[in-house]
Amino acid sequence: MVEILEARVLNPQITLLKLKAERIAKKVQPGQFVILHQDEKAERIPLTIADSDPQEGTITVIVQAAGESTKRLCTLKTGDSIRDVVGPLGQATDFEGAQNICVIGGGVGCAIAYPSAKACHRRGAHVDLIAGFKNESLVILKEEMAAIADEFTLISDDGSTGKQGFVTDALKEKLEQGKKYDLVIAIGPIIMMKMVCKVTEAAGIKTLVSLNPIMIDGTGMCGGCRVTVGGKVKFACVDGPDFDGHQVDFDELMQRNRTYMEDHRCHLEEAK
Amino acid sequence: MPNMQNEKTPMPLQEGLVRITNFEEVALGYTEEQMINEADRCLHCVNHPCTAGCPVSVMIPDFIKALKQGRIDEAYGIITKTNSFPTICGRVCPQENQCEKNCVRAIRGEAVAIGRLERYVADHHTPVLQEKPQPNGVKVAVVGSGPAGLACAADLAKEGFAVTIYEALHEAGGVLRYGIPEFRLPKRIVDEQLDQLKHLGVVIETNVIVGKTLTMQELEDEGFQAVFIGSGAGLPKFMGIPGETAAGVFSANEVLTRVNLMKAYREDHLTPYYQSNHTIVVGGGNVAMDAARCARRLGKKVTVVYRRSLAEMPARKEEVEHAMDEDITFMTLHNPVEIYKDEKGFVKGVKLEKMELGEPDERGRRSPVPTGEMIDLVCDCVIMALGTSSNPLLVRSEPRLQTNARGCLVVNEEQETTMKNVYAGGDAVSGAATVILALGAGKKAAASIIKALTPNKA
Numbered sequence: 001m002v003e004i005l006e007a008r009v010l011n012p013q014i015t016l017l018k019l020k021a022e023r024i025a026k027k028v029q030p031g032q033f034v035i036l037h038q039d040e041k042a043e044r045i046p047l048t049i050a051d052s053d054p055q056e057g058t059i060t061v062i063v064q065a066a067g068e069s070t071k072r073l074c075t076l077k078t079g080d081s082i083r084d085v086v087g088p089l090g091q092a093t094d095f096e097g098a099q100n101i102c103v104i105g106g107g108v109g110c111a112i113a114y115p116s117a118k119a120c121h122r123r124g125a126h127v128d129l130i131a132g133f134k135n136e137s138l139v140i141l142k143e144e145m146a147a148i149a150d151e152f153t154l155i156s157d158d159g160s161t162g163k164q165g166f167v168t169d170a171l172k173e174k175l176e177q178g179k180k181y182d183l184v185i186a187i188g189p190i191i192m193m194k195m196v197c198k199v200t201e202a203a204g205i206k207t208l209v210s211l212n213p214i215m216i217d218g219t220g221m222c223g224g225c226r227v228t229v230g231g232k233v234k235f236a237c238v239d240g241p242d243f244d245g246h247q248v249d250f251d252e253l254m255q256r257n258r259t260y261m262e263d264h265r266c267h268l269e270e271a272k
Numbered sequence: 273m274p275n276m277q278n279e280k281t282p283m284p285l286q287e288g289l290v291r292i293t294n295f296e297e298v299a300l301g302y303t304e305e306q307m308i309n310e311a312d313r314c315l316h317c318v319n320h321p322c323t324a325g326c327p328v329s330v331m332i333p334d335f336i337k338a339l340k341q342g343r344i345d346e347a348y349g350i351i352t353k354t355n356s357f358p359t360i361c362g363r364v365c366p367q368e369n370q371c372e373k374n375c376v377r378a379i380r381g382e383a384v385a386i387g388r389l390e391r392y393v394a395d396h397h398t399p400v401l402q403e404k405p406q407p408n409g410v411k412v413a414v415v416g417s418g419p420a421g422l423a424c425a426a427d428l429a430k431e432g433f434a435v436t437i438y439e440a441l442h443e444a445g446g447v448l449r450y451g452i453p454e455f456r457l458p459k460r461i462v463d464e465q466l467d468q469l470k471h472l473g474v475v476i477e478t479n480v481i482v483g484k485t486l487t488m489q490e491l492e493d494e495g496f497q498a499v500f501i502g503s504g505a506g507l508p509k510f511m512g513i514p515g516e517t518a519a520g521v522f523s524a525n526e527v528l529t530r531v532n533l534m535k536a537y538r539e540d541h542l543t544p545y546y547q548s549n550h551t552i553v554v555g556g557g558n559v560a561m562d563a564a565r566c567a568r569r570l571g572k573k574v575t576v577v578y579r580r581s582l583a584e585m586p587a588r589k590e591e592v593e594h595a596m597d598e599d600i601t602f603m604t605l606h607n608p609v610e611i612y613k614d615e616k617g618f619v620k621g622v623k624l625e626k627m628e629l630g631e632p633d634e635r636g637r638r639s640p641v642p643t644g645e646m647i648d649l650v651c652d653c654v655i656m657a658l659g660t661s662s663n664p665l666l667v668r669s670e671p672r673l674q675t676n677a678r679g680c681l682v683v684n685e686e687q688e689t690t691m692k693n694v695y696a697g698g699d700a701v702s703g704a705a706t707v708i709l710a711l712g713a714g715k716k717a718a719a720s721i722i723k724a725l726t727p728n729k730a
Contacts, residue, residue, distance in 0.1 A: 023485050037442050043534070043542045044442075069542050084442040086479040216534070216543075219440050219481060220663055221506040222526035228517055233510065238665060252517055255617025259519040260544040 001081040005058060010140040013065050014108055015074040016050070017082075022057035024049070024087045030119040031093030031112075031210065031242050034061065035218045036073065037084035043069045046215045048112040048241070049088060059087075062111030062140070089218045090241050093208065095120055098183035102174065104130045104167050104196055105145075106188020107138065112210055113187045114141050114148075120185075121148045128179070129153070130170045132192070136161035168195045181205050186245060190257070194250035207245035211236045213253060214260070228252055275312035278381030282306075283388055288597035292568050295454040295537055298594060299363070307392045311340035313377060314384045321374035322386060327712035328355045332371060332386055339393055348397035351390060356426040356468075357419070357711060359461045362391025364452060365708045366558075366588050401471050408432035410725050413496040415482045415666070418446020419707045420502030420698025422469065423714030424721075429472035431722050436496075438480040443533060446504055447707070450533040451525075453562050455569075459532075483669035488694070498693045498721045501673075501681060502714060503666055505699035509658040511554070515611030516656075520546060520619035524555070524563040524657035531566045545570050548653035552577055552622055554608055555657030556585040561595050563655045571653070574600045579607040579627050579640040605629070606647075607640065611654055621650045660704050678703055686724075687717035695721060 006018040024034060033048045051060035065074040076082070093116055095101065101120045105113025110131050121127045129149035133139050134157045146152045153170045154162030163170065171184070184207040186196040193209040200207040213225040213236050220238040227236050230247035234240065284300040285291075291298050302310065314336045322332040330351050338347040351358045367373075367387040375383035410433050414421045417439040425435045443449050445462045466476065480486055482503075491499055508523035510516055530536040534543035548571045553564040556578035568574045576595065578585060581604045585592060596602065603624075610623040623646055630641040662679035674682045674690040680703050681696040683689050689696050697713030699705055 023480070027485065041535075041541045043544075084479050086440065086442070086481065086485070088484060089481075216526060216529055217441065219506075220665060221508070222529055223508045223510065223523045224526045226510075226517060233512075233517060249517075252617065256517065256519050258616070259546060 001083060002085045004076055004078060004080050004082065007076050007078045007080070009074075010062065011138050013074070013138065014062060014111075014140055015065075015076070016060060016062050016111075017073070017076065018058050018060045019082065019085060020057060021059045021085050021087075024085070025052045025054045025057045025059050028052045028059060028088040029092030030116050032088035032090050033218070033241060034059065034085055034087030034089065035215070036061070036082055038069070038073055038076075039083050042072070042083070044084075044216055044218070045069055045073065046089070046212075046218055046237070048210065050111045050115050062108060064108035086218070090237060091239070093119070093185070093210075093242050095123075095125070095183055095185070095208070098125055098206075100126045100179075100181045101183045101185065102128045102130065102171065102179075102181045103149075104132070104171065104184065104186045104188070104192075106132045106167055106186075106192040107134070108140070109188030109192070109210075110141055110145065113185065114145050116185050116187070117145065118148045121150075126150050128174065128181075130155065130167050130174075132156065132167035132170070132188070133161065134158070166195070167192060168199050171196065171199055175199075175203055183208065184245075185209075190250055190254050193245060193248075197245040197248070197250075201246050208242050209245040209248060210241045211243060211248065211253060212241070213256060227256075274315055275309060277309075277313060280382045280385040280388075281310040281313075283385070285594075288594075289599065291455065292598050295569060297458050298455050301395055302388055302392050307389065308340055310385050311336050311389055315376055317376050321376065322371040322384075325371045325374035327370065327708045328715060330355050330371070330390070335393060336384070336386075336389055339389060344393055344397050345400075347393045351393060354715075355711070356423060357465055358390050358394035360419075360448060360457065360465065361708055361711070362387050362389075362394055363457050363461075366706060368589065370708065401468070402430070404471070404473060405430055405432040407434060407473070408726060410434065410498075411436070411494075411496045412721060412725075413438060413491045413499045414502065415499060416440075416446060416502040416504055416698075416700070417444035417476060418502055418504050418698060418710060419448060420504075420700070420710040420714035420717075421446070421500065422465065423711040424500045424502060424695075424697065424718045425474050425714075426469055426472070427715055427718035428721060429469065429474045431726070433721075433725075434473065436475045436477060438482050438486065439476060439478045440481040441533065442478050444476050444478060446502075450529045451559070451562070452707075453528070453532055453566055455565070456562070481665065483666040488670045488672070488691070497725055498695065500714070500717050500721065501666065501689065501694065501696040501700055502698045502710070503663060503700045504710075505660045505662045505680075505704045507661045507663045508656065509661060510656055511608065511658065513608060513610055515613055515619075518611055518613040518619045519617050520548070520652055521611060521654045521656065522546070524553070524559045524655055525660065527563050527566060527655050528559070531570070537566075537570055546653060547571065548651075549573065550575070550651040551653040551655060552608075552649065552651045553655045553657055554578075555659070556580065556587055557657060557659065558587045558591055559659075560657035561587045561591040563657050564595055564600050565598060567653070567655060568595075568598050568600055575603055575649075575651070576600060577603045577606050577608060577622075577624065579605065580638065581605055581629060584629075584637050605640070607642070608654070609646070612648075619652050619654055621648055622654060623648055660699075662700060662703065686720040687713065688720065693724070
């Protein structure tokens with residue numbers, strides 16, 4: 001059992017969990033993830049490690065309530081515990097050498113974009129951070145992100161906070177202003193990462209994306225998380241989760257992530 | 273006088289069309305009367321060739337003699353002298369290729385049903401907890417809690433070693449837990465075996481991935497004087513054909529993990545199972561049979577597609593028969609060349625190429641030859657059961673561990689790897705094989721560790 005040292009509601013859909021996990025805290029590098037298994041009947045859920053403190057032996061994950069399992073995780077309180085936490089899994093983000101970096105987070109993706117940006121910043125890179133949300137009520141980690149970014153841009157679909165528009169609009173604007181980046185890191189909904197990659201491909205900027213396929217074991221044992229990158233099949237849990245965004249088949253990933261969606265059952269009904 | 277009946281005494285089974293509605297054990301075990309009838313078929317050969325066929329050398333005629341004379345606990349003692357896991361082996365060993373292959377009765381008729389008798393003993397003996405051995409103060413780490421790791425841990429614990437098993441998943445047992453379905457090996461049996469190990473003082477730490485959570489160096493630093501690696505061969509193979517990444521295409525490992533470890537077949541568990549009208553399972557091994565039989569219990573129509581003929585199928589004959597009784601269709605001499613997707617990216621069919629049998633390969637199996645003739649089959653789920661290879665996760669993190677061209681760990685005759693005091697066995701060394709071979713390798717490594725670390729005993 002893993003104790004929850006802090007459960008903090010960040011917005012109506014998103015909860016931050018700080019967990020006592022000494023071994024993982026000692027090993028984790030930016031971009032790596034853990035798998036949480038709340039109780040005997042629960043699913044195994046992959047979540048990127050948003051923060052860690054090797055001294056106090058803690059890791060932090062940020063959960064967005066999307067389905068039954070994540071909803072249940074979001075109801076946990078400080079002092080509760082989680083049956084199983086395993087990690088750190090996957091490869092660390094490779095931003096070696098990049099000096100001018102633009103990190104883009106979309107929605108709960110900011111929970112992963114933030115530690116990546118922080119790590120880049122710590123290595124002395126110039127880091128611009130663009131954070132996009134649907135509306136003001138969904139904003140998370142605003143102060144934290146603002147504190148570590150050289151330039152922080154908040155943008156919302158409906159303009160209820162920050163600028164109005166999509167993260168791609170903010171990125172285009174920066175590029176038009178003459179900003180030069182040698183790396184873009186995009187983390188968020190698949191459609192957002194795909195759109196960012198379209199912009200950066202045209203501009204010839206190397207782009208890393210953090211993929212979020214369906215996973216079970218997270219150790220390369222099942223291939224449930226396989227994605228096509230540069231025409232080759234990769235297992236996101238061991239080869240990723242970060243990949244060169246210009247090589248990723250995003251449409252296939254979106255289709256695969258709908259494997260267990262309700263609309264699939266409708267699709268079966270049609271087939272009969 | 274021995275019973276000269278030529279056939280094995282049949283094992284009572286749950287009826288085919290009933291059992292596909294549940295996950296209860298299919299083979300129900302002998303009654304006392306059936307057990308006696310079968311035990312009487314053993315001729316008690318002086319040279320007992322059956323024992324030579326057993327990878328852990330169980331003294332078979334001796335246990336059968338004790339059993340039929342009603343001394344079940346003594347029979348259990350004879351078996352467990354060399355095999356710590358008879359409830360498991362009696363159920364899942366391919367006896368026809370091992371002990372029963374050498375049985376003298378098999379020359380004319382069927383072999384003595386050694387596996388079924390072993391299972392009877394294991395299921396009916398009086399449970400006794402073994403006495404805890406005197407600790408010898410030596411710490412040994414075991415990586416992986418599958419059959420190889422469990423066998424190694426059991427033998428070391430009996431000698432007084434302080435054993436800690438590290439397991440990556442949240443439940444111990446390896447393939448016994450996530451691979452072999454409940455209807456072949458009830459999980460309560462795996463739990464009982466683990467409880468016995470814990471009673472012997474073995475500590476099992478789940479959710480630890482050696483190579484990620486802990487490194488080999490850290491194990492050394494924590495005072496483990498030897499390490500046994502039994503991490504298995506868990507990396508699934510795919511065919512590399514067009515359409516293989518469609519939604520609805522799974523590895524058998526994924527399907528079995530969802531069903532067995534995550535209990536996706538139970539309403540009260542949250543892990544989903546993919547609903548289908550017609551599932552194609554590609555492959556002909558035991559894993560293909562397990563996947564097909566799980567799919568049959570959770571879906572509708574299931575077809576096994578295999579590129580050779582029934583005669584070459586590597587799965588146990590009994591498993592193939594059980595699958596057929598469960599209304600699973602077999603399409604032999606066919607091989608998928610493409611998977612068709614619908615506009616939403618879901619599987620809607622497969623293109624199969626007809627195959628012919630060519631010349632026997634170096635192992636004597638006739639190899640399949642493509643004919644160029646294609647047929648299309650409508651289906652909405654494809655399960656790939658093509659075998660597995662070694663998982664590179666551990667060796668990537670430890671350059672001192674050498675592997676061969678197939679990614680398997682290199683070991684010497686003592687089961688020692690290229691790292692001093694680090695031993696390995698089971699699928700991690702041999703590539704995908706059987707439960708009993710893994711048990712045998714774990715025992716052998718335990719013997720080497722005992723020899724290396726307790727010089728007085730040697």
